Amino acid sequence: MSLNLLARLPRPARSQRTLLPSVKRWGSSISQRPGSDRVRFPGAVNSKFTTQMSFINPLETSSIPTYRVMNSDGVMLEKDRKSLNVSNDEILTWYKNMLTVSVMDVIMFEAQRQGRLSFYMVSAGEEGISVGSAAALTPDDVVFAQYRETGVFQQRGFTLKDFMSQLFANRNDNGRGRNMPVHYGSNYPRTHTISSPLATQIPQASGAAYALKLQALQNPDTPPRIVACYFGEGAASEGDFHAGLNIAATRSCPVVFICRNNGYAISTPTLEQYRGDGIASRGVGYGIDTIRVDGNDIFAVYEAMREARRIALTDGGRPVLIEAMSYRVSHHSTSDDSFAYRARVEVEDWKRRDNPIIRLRKWLENEGLWNEDLEQETRDQLRKAVLKEFGDAEREKKPPIRAAFEDVYDELTEEAQEQMKELKRILETYPDEYDLRQYEDGIKGL
Ligand SMILES: Cc1ncc(C[n+]2csc(CCOP(=O)(O)OP(=O)(O)O)c2C)c(N)n1
Secondary structure: OOHHHHHHOOOOOHHHHOOOOOOOOOOOOOOOOOOOOEOOOOOOOOOEOOOOOOOOOHHHOOOOOOEOOEOOOOOEOOOOOOOOOOOHHHHHHHHHHHHHHHHHHHHHHHHHHOOOOOOOOOOOOOHHHHHHHHOOOOOOOEEEOOOOOHHHHHHOOOOHHHHHHHHOOOOOOOOOOOOOOOOOOEOOOOEOOOOOOOOOHHHHHHHHHHHHHHHHHHOOOOOOOOEEEEEEOOHHHOHHHHHHHHHHHHOOOOEEEEEEEOOEEOOEEHHHHOOOOOOHHHHHHOOOEEEEEEOOOHHHHHHHHHHHHHHHOHHHOOOEEEEEEOOOOOOOOOOOOHHHOOOHHHHHHHHHHOOHHHHHHHHHHHOOOOOHHHHHHHHHHHHHHHHHHHHHHHHOOEOOHHHHOOOOOOOOOHHHHHHHHHHHHHHHHOOOOOOOOOEOOHHHHO
């Protein structure tokens, strides 16, 4: 096509042109200049020539450092450090949110052992990662979670009633009782519903962030928003992790990936999960701004997330990776006995030595904002509140039976309607075999 012909073709809309990554990888040309000391191959444009044949040995490069603000005694590491720019009231809310998750976890784990709900997963040791990072988000920011981020939901305003309705799959569950316990979701604040297949949320998060970017370009008055995407270090071995990070980098999407590296994926220790420098080193490989933080230090997590959010919104969009280090002090889930693959003493040691809740409590006590009486009083209140919602949710009716057929597609298909009729016929034919009293509207709910 001649240039003239090209000129007559409509140009792409301006917004589409600016969608291209803002990073310029080359100057005027990618051709090789004579005598240049740098490679001008299009695939690695800034690489210097070398006559030294040396393989990069990862064992000889030092490990990415771990950012922390306070030590395990709750003492700020830099004495003259500027404040966090967060009010004491807000910090107290974070503390209470971590406690709420912890108190609820202990009660619900026990309830599962008694057979009162089918399944549960606790967040013990990782409350600081979820509460601290969620504290830096706005309700309009979009979250994708894995399942060990109950603190994100708590910090974003999920109520005990919301948690219990989902756990007991009753008619107040906004997921209509269809998912396993702990697969929470909410329309607002924007928090996508959790699903079991690991890592699938990572490329979805990149896609959602790309959509937010387009939205901002088309409508510059919309408040800037990011996507926050959580996953474990085990999930990061899935292909979807690689797809998700690479697409976010090449399309410059405003997404913050938060990897909870808690040392285990069920029974698999990190030594069998990867041999590189954790997950953080991979972010660098994808050309993504990356930081590793102490996940037991809620201040470090909050600060890193706040800065990551700012970076993610720079130049129209840029992905960021945060690797938050912690230790999974709990069993993987109620279906797991972790002492089958790790020593009890290792777990006890971690519980005693470092914990995000105890660390913040020490800081609050040092500041004169907290004491033993307040701790006992708050724990009692929380325990009572959890047990009240627990009882109410357990007694509440299940959604109507028709909910099992709805939402498979947007509208009920003819086949689904036939199946509903067939189910109704069976339930009416064998009324003694099926107790429908627990479902809203009983047989009429079909
Ligand atoms: C695609 C897929 N494979 C395997 C599983 C089974 N599974 C559930 S949780 C889990 C371990 C995940 O570990 P990690 O991502 O480190 O998170 P953690 O449980 O430590 O918080 C596995 C293998 C799954 N749910 N989905």
